[in-house]
Amino acid sequence: MKLASLKDGSRDGKLVVVNDQLTYCTDATHIAPTLQSALDRWVRVRPKLELIAESLSHEAVPATRFHEHDALSPLPRAYQWADGSAYLNHVELVRKARGAEMPESFRTDPLIYQGGSDAFLAPRDPIAVADAAFGADMEGEIAVITGDVRMGATLEQARDAILLVMLVNDVSLRGLIPDELGKGFGFFQSKPSSAFSPVAVTPESLGDAWDGGKLHLPLHVDLNGNAFGRANSGVDMAFDFPQLIAHAAKTRALTAGTIIGSGTVSNRGDSGPGKPVADGGAGYSCIAEQRMIETLQTGTPKTPFLQFGDSVRIEMLDKTGHSVFGAIEQTVEQAVKV
C-alpha cells in the first residue's frame, strides 16, 4: 500500500491511497483525514486503507491522476524526526573532512541526532537558503515512520513498530556545521527543513527488497541531471532500523508518527571509501563525501556545495525500473529577505 498527503491548503494535506505505479490515487479522508490521524489509530484504520488500495488496483473506486508535484511530504509536520548515521562510511568521510577520527565506539553505539520536524518541505519545494556561503548540501536517506514505541522497547518490538517507509533529503548547511557542533549541543541552524518522497509505502509492498530491517535497492541521487549517487541502501548499513528505533526509545517513549532516518546512504565499495559514479563506483548521496574523496586524491575539493539554481533529484527504482516512492526534486533558491 502506498499513501500520500495531497496539497489542499491545509497544514497536513489530505490523505490519499496511491496505486503501485504512482499514476492514480483515490481519496481516503473518510477513513482518516490526514496521515497523522491514520497513524494515531493505525490498527483500526490500516485494514480499511488496504481495502481501498485493493479496490484502486481493480479500478473499483473513483480515481484521479496522481501528480507527484501535488504531494506534500507524507507527514508535512511530524512530532518526532530522529535521524541516524547508520552508514559509517559517510561518518568516517565527513569526520575526515573535518580532520577528526571516527571513535571506535561508533561501530557498536548508534549515532542519532534530534531533528526538527515542524515544517518539512514538500518533495518539489525549492530549498531556500539565505546565503550561498552556508554551503547547502543534500543528504539522500531512507526513513521509516513508526507506531507507538514504548520506552525500553526490544529490537523485535521496534521492528514491529515500522509502519511505513519513504525517502528523505536531509538538507544540511555544511558551512554552519563546524561552529554549531563546536558549541556542543548538536545541529540546529545547520539542519534546516528536510523534504520527503511524495509517497510513503508499507514494508510489505516492498517485497524482497525489505528484509525487516533494511531496504535493499540503489538510491538514485542526481545533481543537475547527472548521476551522482547509486549507493545501495542495504549495503554497509551498520545499524538497521530496529536498532535505530530501539536506541531512540532507550530513555523515552516514541509516539505514533515518529520518523527515523537512516543517515546518508553510503557504500564503501570493495576497497576504501567508494568511488564516484563517473569512475564506475556507486557514487555518493551528498556532496560532502565527494569533496572528501577529491581532497584525499588531489588535496583540494573540486565539487562546490549546492549553488543557487542547482537541482537535486532523489529517487529509488525497483528491479523493474519503476519508481517506488516518487521523486524528491528540489532546486536551490536564494531566500527572500523579509
Add this chain to the structure above:
Amino acid sequence: MKLASLKDGSRDGKLVVVNDQLTYCTDATHIAPTLQSALDRWVRVRPKLELIAESLSHEAVPATRFHEHDALSPLPRAYQWADGSAYLNHVELVRKARGAEMPESFRTDPLIYQGGSDAFLAPRDPIAVADAAFGADMEGEIAVITGDVRMGATLEQARDAILLVMLVNDVSLRGLIPDELGKGFGFFQSKPSSAFSPVAVTPESLGDAWDGGKLHLPLHVDLNGNAFGRANSGVDMAFDFPQLIAHAAKTRALTAGTIIGSGTVSNRGDSGPGKPVADGGAGYSCIAEQRMIETLQTGTPKTPFLQFGDSVRIEMLDKTGHSVFGAIEQTVEQAVKV
C-alpha cells in the same frame, strides 16, 4: 487568558479555558477541540476564547472545578521543542562541572538544542528512569509557544509571535550527557520527555511581570518539599525570548505550536555563582548547579541526583502569592521492564 488540555483519553486532550485563580474551567472544544488546533487558527480562534474567558470570570458559562492533576501538558505532543540556554550562570556552572570553560562567543550567540517533542509527560506524571545511575535531574525553565514564524524573522516579528507562556521541567539524565555530547551530535537519550505546567497563559495576562521578552518572577523549585530554587527568571537572562526565537528561525520557518525554552533559570547573585536557598541565596533550578557549588566549596558534590521516590515541584507565584501556571509536581520512579 489561561488555557489547559484536560485528560479525556485522547492523545491531545480537550481544550478548556481556566479562570485566573485556576479553580474553575469551561469547555472550549466547540471553538477548537485541542490547543494545537487553536494555535493553527489563532487569529480567528483567540477572540472567541477570550470571550469565553470573560464569561467564565463572570460565572456566565457552565464551569467545572479545575484540578491540576487532570491536566496534560498544554501541548501533550508538539511539532517543535527548541530549548535555549539563556541563563549563562547555568551554562558556566554546568561546564565547570565537566571541567570545561564557557567560550566567550556564548555571550553573543545563543545556545539552543533541538529537543524531542512527541511524548511530553503530564505535569503530575512520574519521571520513569530505568537506572538510578542515569543521574536524573530537573531543570526548571520558562517556555513560550509561538505562532508561525517565517525564516529570517526579525526580533519584532519574533516578539509578536509569542502567543502563550508556561513552565517546563526539562528532565535531564546527567549520567548519560558526557558520553552522548562526546559523540558530537547533541542530546538524545540524555534528554527524555519533559513536562509542562498545567496551564499556558497569554503574555497579556501576566501584567507587569511580562516585559515582552522576559518574565520577571521568582521560579519556585522544591525538592522533597524543601525550597531548592527561587531564582528570578527576569534576572541574568542573557537572551530574551524574541532573540531565542529569531535564532531558531534563522535558517528555517517555525510552525504554529513551536515551543521555545529559556534554559534552566539561574541567578548569579551579587558575587559569583549564586548561593543555595539555605544560605540565603536564590538557590538553583537544577541539582547539577548545587553540586557544582558544593564541589567549588568542598571539592566534592554532596547532593545526589534524583533518587527513586524523590519529588520535584516547579511553580511560579505572582506578587499576591497566587499560582500563575499551576504546579509541575513529579515523583521519580523506576521504569518498569518491558
